[in-house]
Amino acid sequence: MFNLVVAFRFLREGRGQTVLILFGITVGIAVQVFLNALIVGLQRSLIDRTVGSAPHIAASMPDIVPEAGLPGGDVRPVLTRVVTNQGNVKPIRDWQPLVAQLEKLGAFKSLQVVVRGSGFIVQGEKSLPVVLQGFDLERADALYNIRRRMTDGRYEVGGNNVLIGTDLAAKLRVGVGGSLRVTVASGATDVFPVGGVFDLESQPVNESWVIISLARAQTLFGLDRGVTEVELQVDDVFTAAGWARDLRASFPSLKWLSWQETNASLLAALQSQSSSSYMIQLFVLLSVTLGIASVLAVSVVQKARQIGILKAVGTMTRTVSRIFLIQGAVLGFTGSLLGSVGGWALIQIFQALRPPQAGGFPITVGFGAIVLSIAVATAAGTLAAYVPARRAARLNPIEVIRNG
Amino acid sequence: MAEFIALRDIRKTYGTTVPTHALRGITLDFVAGEYAAIIGRSGSGKTTLLNIMGTLDRPTSGALVVGGEDLFRLDDDGLARFRNRTVGFIFQFHHLLPEFNALENVLIPNRVYRGRVGADVLRRGKELLERVGVGNRMHSRANNLSGGEQQRVAIARALINEPRIVFADEPTGNLDSDTSEDVKALLRSINRELGTTFLIVTHDRHIAAGCDRVVEIDDGLIRRDFRTADASEDENWRELAPCNCRERRRGDLG
Numbered sequence: 024m025f026n027l028v029v030a031f032r033f034l035r036e037g038r039g040q041t042v043l044i045l046f047g048i049t050v051g052i053a054v055q056v057f058l059n060a061l062i063v064g065l066q067r068s069l070i071d072r073t074v075g076s077a078p079h080i081a082a083s084m085p086d087i088v089p090e091a092g093l094p095g096g097d098v099r100p101v102l103t104r105v106v107t108n109q110g111n112v113k114p115i116r117d118w119q120p121l122v123a124q125l126e127k128l129g130a131f132k133s134l135q136v137v138v139r140g141s142g143f144i145v146q147g148e149k150s151l152p153v154v155l156q157g158f159d160l161e162r163a164d165a166l167y168n169i170r171r172r173m174t175d176g177r178y179e180v181g182g183n184n185v186l187i188g189t190d191l192a193a194k195l196r197v198g199v200g201g202s203l204r205v206t207v208a209s210g211a212t213d214v215f216p217v218g219g220v221f222d223l224e225s226q227p228v229n230e231s232w233v234i235i236s237l238a239r240a241q242t243l244f245g246l247d248r249g250v251t252e253v254e255l256q257v258d259d260v261f262t263a264a265g266w267a268r269d270l271r272a273s274f275p276s277l278k279w280l281s282w283q284e285t286n287a288s289l290l291a292a293l294q295s296q297s298s299s300s301y302m303i304q305l306f307v308l309l310s311v312t313l314g315i316a317s318v319l320a321v322s323v324v325q326k327a328r329q330i331g332i333l334k335a336v337g338t339m340t341r342t343v344s345r346i347f348l349i350q351g352a353v354l355g356f357t358g359s360l361l362g363s364v365g366g367w368a369l370i371q372i373f374q375a376l377r378p379p380q381a382g383g384f385p386i387t388v389g390f391g392a393i394v395l396s397i398a399v400a401t402a403a404g405t406l407a408a409y410v411p412a413r414r415a416a417r418l419n420p421i422e423v424i425r426n427g
Numbered sequence: 428m429a430e431f432i433a434l435r436d437i438r439k440t441y442g443t444t445v446p447t448h449a450l451r452g453i454t455l456d457f458v459a460g461e462y463a464a465i466i467g468r469s470g471s472g473k474t475t476l477l478n479i480m481g482t483l484d485r486p487t488s489g490a491l492v493v494g495g496e497d498l499f500r501l502d503d504d505g506l507a508r509f510r511n512r513t514v515g516f517i518f519q520f521h522h523l524l525p526e527f528n529a530l531e532n533v534l535i536p537n538r539v540y541r542g543r544v545g546a547d548v549l550r551r552g553k554e555l556l557e558r559v560g561v562g563n564r565m566h567s568r569a570n571n572l573s574g575g576e577q578q579r580v581a582i583a584r585a586l587i588n589e590p591r592i593v594f595a596d597e598p599t600g601n602l603d604s605d606t607s608e609d610v611k612a613l614l615r616s617i618n619r620e621l622g623t624t625f626l627i628v629t630h631d632r633h634i635a636a637g638c639d640r641v642v643e644i645d646d647g648l649i650r651r652d653f654r655t656a657d658a659s660e661d662e663n664w665r666e667l668a669p670c671n672c673r674e675r676r677r678g679d680l681g
Contacts, residue, residue: 025538032526332522335483336536336584337511339504421483424518 026342029333030349033326044318045358048400051311052362055304056388056396057369062300064386066293070260073289074282076168076223078254079263080270081285082121084113085278114138114249121253121274130266132258135162136250138240142207142233146195153191154231155205157240157250166256169221169234175199176219180236184218188229192220205233207243253277308403315354316407319347323415330415331423340416347412348405355404359397366393431459431624432480432592437489439475439647449475450486451647459591460622462615464635467644474596476644477628481514481594482506494591511540515585515623517614519597523569523577523584529556530565533583540588548587555583559613575606582613586623593617595627599634611637 034041115121118136125134138157143150156163160180164170170178174189176199185203192198197217206212215235222229241248257263260282267281283290323330330343370386377383432455439450449472457463467473478484480491482498491498498509510516515536523532533552534544544552556562559579564572572580578598585593598614599607611634618625627634635641636655643651 024542028538029526032524036526328522329524329526332524333535333539334507335481335510335516335518335522336539337507337509337514338539339507341504342539421478424483424520424522 026345027349030346030353033322033329033346034350034353037322037325040318040322041354044314044354045361047314048311048354048358048404049361049365051307051314052359052396052400053365053369055307056363056366056393057373058300058303058307059392059396060366060370060386060388061373062296063389063392064384066296068384069289069293073286074260076166077282078166079257079260079282080255080267080279082115082253082255082270082274082277082279083251084115085276086113114246114251115253115277116247116249118250118253121277125253125255130257132256133162133165134256135159135166135254136237137163137252137254138237138244138246138249139251140207140240140244142205144195144203144205144233146204149195151191151194152231153205153233155207155240155243156232156234157237157243158234159237160234163234166254167223169223172222172224174220174222176217179218180234180239181218183213183215183235183239185215186219186221186234187217188232189220189222190226190229191231191233192217194230203233209245211243211245213243308399311355311358311400312403312407314407315351315404316410318354319351319408319411320414322350323347323411323418326415327418328423330418331420334418334420335424343418344412344416347415348408351404351406351408351412352401353404355401355407356397358404359400362400363393363396431461431494432457432626433490433492434480435490435492437476437479437486437491439472439479439484440487448647450479453489453644453647453649455642455649455652457624457626459624460618461640462618462625462638463627463640463642464638465626465628465642465644466630466632466635467650469630471644472647473628473644477594477596477626480626481516482510511536512588513591515588515590515593517578517581517585517593517595517598519600523572523580525568525570528566528568529561529572529576529580532569532580533587536584536588552583552587555586556580559583560609575602575610578602578606578610579613582610582617586617586621589621590623592624592626595625595629597629597631598627599629599631607631 115136122134122136125131135158138155140155140157141152142155143152158180160169160178164178169186173186176186178186180186187195187197187203195201195203197203199217199219202214202216204212204214215233221234223232235243237250240246241250244251255266257266263281264283267279267284270277271279334340334343367388370388374383374386379385434453434455437450437453438448441447441449453476465473465476475484479486482491485499493509493513496509498506501509523529524535527535530552533555534548537544537548537552541548553562553565556565556579559582561572561576561579561583564576564580569577569580578601582598585595593614595614599610602610614625614627615637617623625638627638629635638655640654641651642649
């Protein structure tokens with residue numbers, strides 16, 4: 024209690040010094056909070072653009088691996104080669120119970136089954152490779168957000184009607200009302216009228232996707248009632264890898280892939296961005312700590328006489344060191360509190376200058392991140408005070424009292 | 428009366444390569460309530476002796492027993508507790524904390540003792556400030572007070588925890604002669620009223636003459652130890668003055 028009073032008096036008495044170091048801490052922590060929010064916001068928007076409208080986990084049938092007939096007894100070794108039918112398309116036949124079970128888990132934001140296969144469009148001398156997407160349109164919209172991004176026609180795929188991307192439409196010079204001749208790997212060919220054009224903001228998608236109804240895709244690829252993939256979205260994208268692992272264990276007959284596994288290079292880039300941001304934050308914190316330490320080291324010299332008197336009247340060593348530890352903690356806490364406000368203000372300015380509508384990205388500063396910043400800065404301030412506090416505690420009262 | 432403070436062969440040596448022997452074996456006893464002066468030339472070791480008696484410093488060898496407790500067997504915190512509860516200090520340079528006002532300065536030893544100041548202690552602090560004559564400056568910052576006022580506040584501070592011993596190092600050393608007389612009278616009256624033991628280190632022969640006992644230190648040893656209370660004022664001045672005059676002359680030349 025008394026050490027708290029003395030600590031505050033010392034800080035108040037050295038007002039100029041206190042204000043200066045508080046300003047330093049405030050700037051440091053403001054930069055730290057801002058940088059952290061910026062990087063988090065940037066990454067969130069990057070991830071959202073990458074996987075926000077894409078499946079987080081996809082299940083498909085594993086490729087069939089040829090099995091070598093191992094020699095047993097006097098049987099001669101046989102090499103087996105498996106030839107899959109229908110090109111790459113390997114259907115999941117009993118998907119209904121699987122989907123029912125997945126839905127029962129209730130952990131997935133959206134869930135859909137897809138028939139996906141490749142084909143090509145022949146138009147005059149042109150032959151363009153395309154990916155045929157057999158979708159249930161309602162479920163696909165929940166996942167890919169297509170309806171809002173239609174540029175022409177209607178979001179319907181009844182009968183042979185198909186939807187195509189803007190780039191494909193431009194290449195083929197067809198629009199709503201035109202038709203496409205599509206051939207698939209098995210050789211089946213049909214003519215599909217274009218019912219709508221979409222723009223999913225990704226050139227590969229806009230160039231190659233041809234959306235048809237699930238049922239039409241099943242017959243086109245000869246899958247009967249089977250599908251090729253089950254696609255899932257989770258609420259928190261970063262839990263996808265964990266879910267994929269769990270699903271792999273529960274349904275080992277399927278191949279489960281999370282977006283993290285299919286976007287390893289993006290993740291690596293995000294991680295190195297994070298670590299460079301952490302590096303900068305670490306150095307900011309280090310300079311804040313050193314600033315506090317040096318101010319308190321000076322303060323110990325300035326207050327040597329007072330410390331001597333306090334010790335002479337019976338203040339114990341640990342109380343003396345606590346006076347300085349408290350000062351460090353108070354500087355760290357107050358500075359980081361002000362710094363958090365400053366960081367928040369910086370974010371508001373940044374948002375005002377580059378609003379999300381104008382190509383910026385939303386930055387939100389998390390309450391948790393601020394609390395963590397303040398806690399770390401307070402701890403750093405206390406730590407910074409450790410050496411000065413020890414010096415103060417070791418001060419010999421006669422040295423200062425003798426010399427007036 | 429039984430001895431209250433007992434020093435047994437106290438020695439203090441500074442430095443190891445070229446040792447300086449500040450105290451070379453001091454054995455002294457003081458009884459409770461005594462009002463004694465420790466005199467001696469500069470560098471005689473009297474302040475070192477006071478610092479050791481006040482446990483601000485540890486001797487190289489020897490023992491200090493106060494109220495039956497062998498103090499230098501205690502650790503630093505034990506000594507701090509002893510200083511806080513049993514001892515009051517009055518320094519030559521007042522040594523108030525400039526961050527606090529007069530009343531707060533007086534209460535500091537009590538806050539060190541109990542953390543929080545109770546109503547009775549607050550009242551005592553105010554009474555002490557009235558008693559030493561600075562009741563009207565209670566809420567002034569320490570560095571806004573004159574030298575005499577600061578010394579009075581320091582005296583009040585020394586008394587707040589009702590110590591059994593007060594150590595004073597040149598309590599009037601920085602004061603003009605009128606203020607000096609006041610402070611002297613104040614210390615004496617406190618000694619008489621509360622029975623507090625006073626050990627006063629001083630150059631001032633007037634203060635020494637007003638004490639019950641004078642201990643003269645020279646070159647780290649006790650040179651003389653006599654009671655002034657039993658003798659007449661004239662006799663005391665004969666004891667003190669020649670030495671005093673000799674020293675004054677030296678001081679002037681030096």
